[in-house]
Amino acid sequence: MMGGRRRILALLAVGGLLVVLPPFLSAYPLTLLTQGLIFAVFAMSLDLLLGYTGLASLGHAAYFGVAAYVVALMTTLHQAGFWTCLVLALLAAIVLSATFGLVAIRAVGVYFLMITLALAMVVWGLAFRWVSLTQGDTGISGVPRPTLGPWSFAHQTAFYYLTLVTFLVAFGLLLLIVRSPFGMSLRGIRESEGRMRCLGYNVWLHKYLAFILAATFAGLAGFLWAYYNGFVSPVEVQLITSVETLLMVALGGPGTLVGPALGAGIIVFLKNFVSVYTKRWLLILGGVYIGVILFAPQGLIGALRERQSQDRKSSRYPAGIKGDTA
Amino acid sequence: MEFWVTQSFNGVSYGALLFLLASGLTLIFGVMRIVNLAHGSYFLVGGYMGLTTVWRTGNFPLALFTGSLAVALIGIGMERLFLRRLKNQVLAQVLMTMGFALIFQDLSLLIWGGDPYTIPVPPLLRGSFRLSLVVFPVYRLFIILAATAVGIALWLFLEKTRAGATIRAAVDDGEMAQGVGINVPVVSMGVFALGAFLAALGGVVGGGFIGVYPGVDFEVLPYAFVVVIVGGLGSLPGAIVGSLLVGLLDNFGKALFPELSYFTLFAPMAVILALRPTGLFGKV
Numbered sequence: 098m099m100g101g102r103r104r105i106l107a108l109l110a111v112g113g114l115l116v117v118l119p120p121f122l123s124a125y126p127l128t129l130l131t132q133g134l135i136f137a138v139f140a141m142s143l144d145l146l147l148g149y150t151g152l153a154s155l156g157h158a159a160y161f162g163v164a165a166y167v168v169a170l171m172t173t174l175h176q177a178g179f180w181t182c183l184v185l186a187l188l189a190a191i192v193l194s195a196t197f198g199l200v201a202i203r204a205v206g207v208y209f210l211m212i213t214l215a216l217a218m219v220v221w222g223l224a225f226r227w228v229s230l231t232q233g234d235t236g237i238s239g240v241p242r243p244t245l246g247p248w249s250f251a252h253q254t255a256f257y258y259l260t261l262v263t264f265l266v267a268f269g270l271l272l273l274i275v276r277s278p279f280g281m282s283l284r285g286i287r288e289s290e291g292r293m294r295c296l297g298y299n300v301w302l303h304k305y306l307a308f309i310l311a312a313t314f315a316g317l318a319g320f321l322w323a324y325y326n327g328f329v330s331p332v333e334v335q336l337i338t339s340v341e342t343l344l345m346v347a348l349g350g351p352g353t354l355v356g357p358a359l360g361a362g363i364i365v366f367l368k369n370f371v372s373v374y375t376k377r378w379l380l381i382l383g384g385v386y387i388g389v390i391l392f393a394p395q396g397l398i399g400a401l402r403e404r405q406s407q408d409r410k411s412s413r414y415p416a417g418i419k420g421d422t423a
Numbered sequence: 424m425e426f427w428v429t430q431s432f433n434g435v436s437y438g439a440l441l442f443l444l445a446s447g448l449t450l451i452f453g454v455m456r457i458v459n460l461a462h463g464s465y466f467l468v469g470g471y472m473g474l475t476t477v478w479r480t481g482n483f484p485l486a487l488f489t490g491s492l493a494v495a496l497i498g499i500g501m502e503r504l505f506l507r508r509l510k511n512q513v514l515a516q517v518l519m520t521m522g523f524a525l526i527f528q529d530l531s532l533l534i535w536g537g538d539p540y541t542i543p544v545p546p547l548l549r550g551s552f553r554l555s556l557v558v559f560p561v562y563r564l565f566i567i568l569a570a571t572a573v574g575i576a577l578w579l580f581l582e583k584t585r586a587g588a589t590i591r592a593a594v595d596d597g598e599m600a601q602g603v604g605i606n607v608p609v610v611s612m613g614v615f616a617l618g619a620f621l622a623a624l625g626g627v628v629g630g631g632f633i634g635v636y637p638g639v640d641f642e643v644l645p646y647a648f649v650v651v652i653v654g655g656l657g658s659l660p661g662a663i664v665g666s667l668l669v670g671l672l673d674n675f676g677k678a679l680f681p682e683l684s685y686f687t688l689f690a691p692m693a694v695i696l697a698l699r700p701t702g703l704f705g706k707v
Contacts, residue, residue, distance in 0.1 A: 153514045155458075200697045207513050210458055211652050212696055215689060218645050222685020229682060336641065340460065340521045347518055379529035386522025387505070390515045 108355070112265075119257050129369055131257045133362040134264040135321045140345040140357035141271055142314030147343070148351030149275055150307045151287030155210045155339050156217025159197070160190040160312035162334030163220060164319030169237040169329040170230070179243040183320060190316025191309055193220070198308040202301060205290075217339060224331040236330025240323050250324070260321055264358075267314055271354055274310065283307055348389050350396025359397060428557045430674050436563035438670020439570035440632065443625030444643055445650035446577060446662045447618030453594040453657020454607075454614045457506060458513060460520040462622055463644030464527035469494045469623025470635035471535050474542050483545045483631075491623040498619025502612050524640065532637050539636035542627065566628055573621065574663060581659060590614060594657050622647075646673070653692050655705025664703060 115134075119127055139161055146152045164186035171177035171185060197216045204212045224231050231237065242251040243259075250256040274280050282303050285293045294300050323329050332338065341364065349360025367385065371378040393400050448462050473490035477483055501523060509515045544562060551560040581587035592600040593610045601607045626635070633639070650669050654661025669688065676687030695703065 147514070153517070155517065200693055204696075204700050207456060207458060208656075208700060210513060210517065211648060211656075212700070214645075214648060215652055215692055215696070218649070219686060219689040219693060222689055223683070226685050227682050336460075336645065337521075340517065343514065344518055344521075347514065377529060377533070379525045379532075383522040383525030383529065386518050386525065390509070390519045390522075391505075394512075394515060 115261055119254055124253055127253050127257055129366060131253075131260050131325055132369075133365040134257075134260045135318050135325060136342070136345065136361035136365050137358035138264055138267045138321070139315055139318035140342055140349070140361040141267065141354050142311045142318065143342050144346045144351055144354065144357040145271060145274065145283075145307055145311040145314070147346055148353065148357070149280060149287060150283045150304060152304065152308070153210050153343070154201075154213040154308075154311075155336070155343070156197075156213035156215075156220075157311070157315055157342055158334050158336075158338035159217040159220040160194055160315040161319035161322070161338070161342075162224065162329075162331075163189045163193050164316035165323040165329045165333050166224065166231060166237070168320055168323035169240050172240050172323075173237055179245050182243070186320040186323075187313055187316050190312045190319070194309045194312030198305050202304050202308060214336065214339075217334065217336070221331055221334045221336070224334050231331075234331060236328055236332075238328045240327045240329065242327075243324055256325065260325070263317065263321055267317060268354060268358070271314065275354065279303070279306070344386055344389065347396055348385075348393070350398030350400075350402075353396075353398045356396050356398035425556050426678075430678050431671065432557075432559060432563065434671035434674035435667060436566050436670070437674060438667040439567045440625055440629050441643075441646055441650050441670055442570045442662060442666035443573060443628060444622050445647045445654075445666055446573070446659065447621035448647050449651045449654065449657055449659070449662045450590070450614050451618040452651060454590060454597070455506075455611050456511070456513075457516050458520070459618075460517060460644065461501070461523040461527065462520075462618070462647055463640035463642070464524045465494045465498065465619045465622035466626035466629065466643050467531055467635065467640035468497065468527055469626030470542065470630035470639070471531055471626075472623070473627030473630055474535070474540055474635055477542055481543075483542075483548075486542065487624060487627050490627040491620045494623030494626075495616045495620040499612060499616045502615040506615075507608065507611075528637065528640060535635075537637055539634050540630070541634040542630035544631040548631070562631060566632060569628055570666075573624070574659075577659060586613075649689065649692050651702075653695055653702055655702030658702070658704040661702055661704030 115130075119130065122130070139157075143154065143157045146154050146157070167186045167189045168182045171182050177185070197213075201209060201212045201216060225233055227233075242249070242256060244250065245259075248255065250259050275283070282293065282298055285296075285298070286300055286303055290300055293303075319333070322333070342361075345360035345364050346357040347360070348363060349358065350356030364385075368378065368382065371381050375381070389396075395403060444462070444466055447465075448459065451457055451459055451462075469490040471490075472493050473486035476486035476489045480486075505519060505523075506516060509519060548562050548565050551558050553559070579587075581591060589600065589605045589610055590613075592603075592605055593607050593614075597607050600610075629635075629639075629643075646669060650662060650665035652665075653668060654663070654665030672688050672691060673684070676684040680687055699705075
């Protein structure tokens with residue numbers, strides 16, 4: 098573990114930079130930062146499942162996507178306002194995950210992976226084919242930036258601050274969740290499901306609630322994404338998006354909140370940065386996937402902690418990819 | 424009536440193509456418990472290699488052979504050098520095979536460009552024939568025959584040969600198989616190569632039918648997964664039944680409810696999973 102005070106200072110410093118710096122940035126870095134924060138929320142939500150509960154979901158994009166579609170449809174068809182969209186988007190993610198969870202939570206390990214993949218395909222199929230509602234592959238464009246009372250978030254900087262506030266709220270709430278007794282039980286389930294069951298915990302219910310909570314935060318990210326991007330298409334719900342989010346979590350470090358946020362930032366930056374310089378960015382992204390698994394299987398935060406704990410001759414490893422076996 | 428016959432025939436022929444793809448995936452899964460997201464890439468690369476072979480030599484049977492063999496070698500390389508060290512690490516396997524899938528996708532784009540191609544098939548397999556009022560394309564019939572032949576060969580191999588028996592032993596209980604002297608790592612490598620071979624064979628066969636184009640890898644991958652999930656991981660009979668079911672559901676879904684066609688495919692699968700989480704023929 099990093100020294101408590103040092104860690105808090107580092108977090109405050111990064112947070113301070115995120116608040117102070119943006120007005121001095123030009124448009125492009127600002128959009129990157131906004132994108133990074135949105136995906137940070139998405140990645141942290143997935144980590145609640147993957148890192149804390151030990152459930153590797155291959156269909157997390159479904160909840161991100163369904164919320165984004167709700168925002169796109171409500172704003173373009175019904176000119177719905179900010180709060181209406183927020184409530185409906187989160188509700189859509191909750192209802193969808195509560196339904197899918199009934200099917201998925203029964204499965205463990207690799208079956209859970211396959212079932213979440215398959216369920217997400219249902220959503221993708223509807224987004225892709227239900228053309229009269231979703232406009233299929235063309236996607237829904239023209240989602241306006243939101244206004245909230247007297248404030249308009251049309252301007253890039255204003256929207257950035259909206260994203261930052263949402264990110265901080267999500268971070269705080271997730272921190273509360275993982276530090277609560279409920280969060281502790283989730284970690285217990287990750288370490289040993291059987292033991293938790295013997296101790297009298299309702300393992301199924303814990304997993305089910307974690308599944309819905311994770312989907313809700315993914316929906317929050319999707320909600321922001323629809324406004325940010327102004328455009329929603331089946332890309333948002335496809336398998337590759339789900340896997341990319343897994344990569345963000347794995348790269349940063351599963352079982353931490355800072356790790357996935359960091360991973361999201363790195364991947365977003367890399368995708369945008371590399372694609373400017375070369376057409377072969379998919380090749381490089383593929384290399385990143387393989388490199389993370391080969392060289393940083395515990396993620397960046399995990400590698401950092403490992404180095405520090407080696408300094409103290411302790412061998413407590415944070416749970417990482419190696420812990421999430423079938 | 425014609426509608427039902429034609430659509431059923433189309434569904435069965437598509438199911439036959441899916442069987443080529445999914446039988447390999449289910450075998451790999453059965454022995455090694457690997458969720459291989461690069462399996463669609465084998466289909467893609469196999470198709471492209473077959474295409475190049477037909478362009479160079481004009482020999483379609485040779486294309487079937489070279490495409491599948493080349494990809495089988497790629498599969499061996501992936502298994503030996505990268506996947507073997509990730510035993511039992513599901514998430515790491517998913518991410519690594521995804522990395523390979525992206526690399527294959529981009530390399531194919533670099534080598535073969537972005538245009539869609541159809542592999543030219545021999546004159547014998549072109550055209551169609553008519554039975555009473557219904558027209559059957561010859562090539563679709565060829566796919567059904569090819570998949571049947573592969574299915575029978577696989578069944579004979581798995582049930583009647585010593586190598587097949589060791590594979591079944593490794594599927595049932597890898598540790599126990601190791602304990603009685605079966606070299607499970609070698610079996611795993613062989614099964615991985617066989618799975619890649621079959622997927623690439625599907626790619627060449629499918630190249631004369633749905634074509635080869637960028638993106639076909641991730642288009643067929645979910646289908647293969649659905650077949651394997653519905654049939655049961657690691658089960659050959661499951662792959663047969665799953666392929667036919669998925670082929671038919673997909674075809675009738677597209678014909679009857681075009682807007683909900685993927686829904687009509689994936690929703691019944693979700694129902695099957697809700698009732699039988701291990702699939703129709705899967706063991707726990």
